[in-house]
Amino acid sequence: MKCPVCKNMMIVVEHEHIELDYCPDCAGVWFDAGELDLLFETMQLEKSILSLDSILTSPDAKSPEKKRKCPICSKKMKKSTVGHDPEVLIDACSRGDGLWFDAGEVGQLITQIPSIQEGDSQGRIITFLGEVLQAHE
Ligand SMILES: [Zn+2]
Ligand SMILES: [Zn+2]
Structure with missing residues (x-):
């Protein structure tokens, strides 16, 4: 891809059976819809913050960034x-x-997920993504 x-x-980077596509050049990450579900399930997180349905039904964000x-x-x-x-x-x-997340955006978002502010889940998700993203720097 x-x-x-x-x-x-x-x-493709794989950890705990979750596969992500990672660009070594710009450090962006692609989450396949299925992998996203799996990630949230594995981490036992609320899906609300990153629900694909609600993202797709919300209005487009205005941005100078190219589509x-x-x-x-x-x-x-x-x-x-x-x-x-x-x-x-x-x-x-x-x-x-x-x-699609540009470099650093996943990290910015993780710290905002209420259910992972405390406790194990946060540790696990940060470890997971840290391993994925650092392993290839
Ligand atoms: Zn790239
Ligand atoms: Zn598509």
Whole structure:
């Protein structure tokens, strides 16, 4: 699969049976819709903050960022903001294939998920993503 930003080939990183596509050049991450569900299930997190349905039904975010193409269906993706303080601008496939995060955006969002503010889940998700993202720096 090609990176929607720099068009280089992404690499598949796997941890606890969850596979993500990671671009070693721009450090962006693609979450396949199915992998996203699996991630939240594995981490026992509330899905509300990153529900693909609610992202797709919300209005487009205004952004000077160029629209990107979905790495799966090649259609232009929708800009959407998730979380708050700061809002994180992500790209979502309008067919529901998955979500794209630029470098650092996953980290910004994780700290805002209420159910992982405390306790084990936060530790586990940060370890998970940390391993995935650092292993390939
Ligand atoms: Zn890239
Ligand atoms: Zn798509």
